[in-house]
Amino acid sequence: MRLEQLLHELPLQASHGDLSVAVAALTCxxxxVAAGTLFFALHxxxxxxHRFIHQAVASGAAAIVLEDPTYAPAQIPWVQVTNGRQAMALMAARFFGQPTRDLPLIGITGTNGKTTTSYLLEGILTAAGLPAAVLGTISYRFGDTCIEASHTTPESTELQGIFRQLADAGAKAFVMEVSSHSLEQRRVDGSVFDVGIFTNLTRDHLDYHGTMQAYSxxxxxxFSELLKPDTxxxxxxxxxxADDPAAEDFIQAAACPVIRYGLAQDAEVTVREMSSSVNGISAILVTPQGEQPFHSQLLGGFNLSNILAAATAGVALRLPLQAIVQGIEQHTTVPGRLERVxxxxxxxxxxxxxHTGDALENVLSTLKELATARIITVFGCGGDRDNGKRPIMGRIAADYSDLAIVTSDNPRTEDPHEILRQIREGxxxxxxxxxxxxxxxxxxxxKGFVMLENRHEAIRLGVQLAKPGDILLLAGKGHEDYQIIGTTKHHFDDREEASNAFRERT
Structure with missing residues (x-):
């Protein structure tokens, strides 16, 4: 594709050189960078x-997109834009043939529940005859095509390429977890959303956003920009x-029609005659399209909220109610989300x-209602992340559990003992x-707690102490199969560790 085609209708501050140059790849x-690559110089x-423009030129870049013309090269074409990240996202969508323009795209944002909601939606869409590709925290996948997730929402050049790959593999719809980072950094600009879901808003990522207002x-x-209707x-x-305290802020921000879900009075999609047990949730789903009973193997009120989120997106897409319920009922488990060992x-x-206070409280409060014996919780908090949530999570884990085993969870470059000390303060x-x-x-x-920095030993201790009938919760890492110590990833999987420990015990 030629550079001038990628720049169609994109406002430019300045340009230099032959804009008809051929572009073979995009990267920031x-x-x-290889021969024919368009390089985006981003702050x-x-x-x-911008400091790497000379390196890109030496590697054969076809052209440069930049914000600061001070670094502009004389040898090859370049264009100056106001917002490099937004330009990159819009140009990436064009480069890959606008893969989301003709297929339904549902974006899910919120602090918790995104992954489970995405799995539920995958089932609903498939039941409705729209086999869906899912891009989320765990993986980017469709059918036999599975790409390991580098981020919850990848960089725009990678994202649009993945959309194209999954569409070419036969996907008829897309479901995507949309992180706050990706929205702030405009990674999802250029994606054509049909439905946006807001799950909830609680404290997370303040190490990046600084304040809850900025995070929100x-x-x-x-909702305010990417869901604005157009031609x-x-x-x-x-x-x-509708049950979340931040709901009204998101409703006011929405530039399109709103459908509320939840147990609140003004929710258009809700349930009645609900019952919950260790076997799951049973209820009658109430929607503008009618009512339908369902049973889900998922546990707890927070998962009922995820079920309603997915069902409401189905309603927004005008999918048959029977397909919505079928998708809910066929869904069994999500990797690392209350996954049984x-x-x-x-x-x-x-x-x-x-791995947030709200998520941990949701899980433990559910388990507390279902428990017939003790609850033992093994958990920690990640390093180089928001340290304000550490005492909050410590209080929640110890309050809801009979025994809290505080341990490491991706300490990264921080001193693990300092992280544990901050948890202990709560x-x-x-x-x-x-x-x-x-x-x-x-x-x-x-009732009490113990500090044990080594996660391997902490899980083994929890397994050793748990008696028949007890609940042992390993929280924080879920589907992750690694532990980051310093800047190095080491293989570590809570599920494997627990399985091995139980095997040795028996």
């Missing part, structure tokens, strides 16, 4: 891409969780990705007893 990483959070505003872009997509819908000792061992006001690992092996008499 100078290390990936990053850590490095300035980033997520609101999906290509005149009908778009915002699906909003089978064992022969009668312990309910669950692995969950809960537990101390509860007045609980702090045990040593050795004391616990003699069966603790009182």
């Amino acid at each position: 990483d100078s290390r990936q 990053g959070t850590k490095v300035d891409g 505003s980033a997520k609101q872009r999906l 290509s997509t005149p009908v778009r819908h915002a699906v909003i969780n 089978v064992n022969g000792v009668g312990v309910t061992c669950l692995v969950d990705y809960a 537990i101390l006001p509860l007045g609980l007893r702090e045990y040593s690992p050795d004391e616990l092996t003699t069966n603790p008499e009182y």
